[in-house]
Amino acid sequence: MHTPLRYDALARLLHWLVVALVGAQFVLGWTMPDVHRDTQPVGLIAAHLIVGTSLLAAMALRILWRATHRPPASELSRPLHAVSTLTHVALYALLVAVPVLGWINASSRAWPLTLFGAFPLPALSPAGSTFGHAMGDIHSVLAWALFALICLHVAAALLHRFVFRDRVVQRMALW
Ligand code: HEM
Ligand code: HEM
Structure with a gap:
């Protein structure tokens, strides 16, 4: 039997590290106190900021990996491969934008x-900027878009594993 074609160990590690950090970010984002004008970044909010910046660092490494490596050859049909690539590009984009x-x-x-x-x-917008305030609203909206895309991605993984019963999920298996 052929060994399954998998992403390399670093790519698999980064995939699951990002999954863990994103999971934590949704839990923190949805349970931390509402942020108002005078809110201080302490407690769950401080945790949201630390986990979020670590996630961005992990994404930077991931994009570097992606720019310098090719994923293992796809075993999907052409149209399915195109849909999967599109979903992955959108995931990458939102995992940076959010x-x-x-x-x-x-x-x-x-x-x-x-x-x-x-x-x-460094600060990415001046203190008190209305632009920075508006970006907070877009952050919340795009977090929902990311959530929807993740649901689609996980549903596809479950479909491959339990309905098509192919080797796609093994490509990203941690061990
Ligand atoms: C993929 C990573 C992230 C996810 C999934 C995420 C998710 C969320 C969610 C669900 C909320 C609550 C929105 C609401 O109650 O309407 C939120 C709020 C917030 N997040 Fe994030 N977040 C992420 C990364 C970050 C990072 C890296 C930072 C800062 C460095 C950050 C800063 C904030 C701030 C300041 C708020 C309050 C926004 C406001 O209410 O105006 N988040 N986030
Ligand atoms: C149960 C959860 C998950 C499973 C089983 C899973 C499985 C997989 C598999 C098998 C691939 C490789 C697909 C291929 O070879 O074409 C993949 C790729 C990918 N996954 Fe997931 N995933 C899960 C959760 C997530 C989550 C939560 C995110 C986002 C935070 C995510 C982001 C990505 C991205 C961006 C890729 C593309 C990797 C690349 O080609 O560079 N995954 N996932």
Whole structure:
């Protein structure tokens, strides 16, 4: 029997690291206190910022991996391969856009951001900017778009695993 064609270990590790961080971000985003004009970035909100910037760092590594590697050869039909590629590109785009919009919003609130609590990150909008405020609303809306896309992606994975019973899910299996 042929060994299944899989993504390499780094790509698989980064996929599941991002899954864990995104899961945490939705839980934190939906359970943290509502953010108002005078809200301080403490507690669950501080956690949302730390996890979010770590997620952006993981995505930077992932995009670097993707730009320098090819995924294993696809076993899908042409139309299905096209739909899957489109979904993956949209996932990548939202996994960058949602955190960057959150960062712009945090900057407009003059919240200091760090990477891993150690390296200070620059502000992406001036404190008090109305643009930065508006980006907070788009952050929330696009987070729902990301959620919908993730549901589609997971549904496709379940379909491959339990209905088509092909080897697609094994391509990203952690071990
Ligand atoms: C994929 C990563 C992320 C997801 C899924 C996510 C998700 C969410 C969700 C669901 C909310 C609550 C929205 C609401 O109650 O209407 C939220 C709010 C917020 N997030 Fe994120 N977030 C992410 C990354 C980030 C990052 C990286 C930052 C900042 C560095 C950030 C900063 C904020 C801020 C400031 C709010 C409050 C926005 C407001 O109410 O105006 N988020 N996020
Ligand atoms: C039960 C959960 C999940 C399973 C079983 C799963 C499985 C997979 C599999 C098998 C692939 C490879 C597809 C192929 O070879 O064409 C893949 C790719 C991908 N997944 Fe997931 N996934 C899950 C959750 C997620 C989540 C939550 C996200 C987003 C945060 C995500 C983002 C991606 C992206 C962006 C790719 C494209 C990778 C690339 O080609 O560079 N996945 N996933």
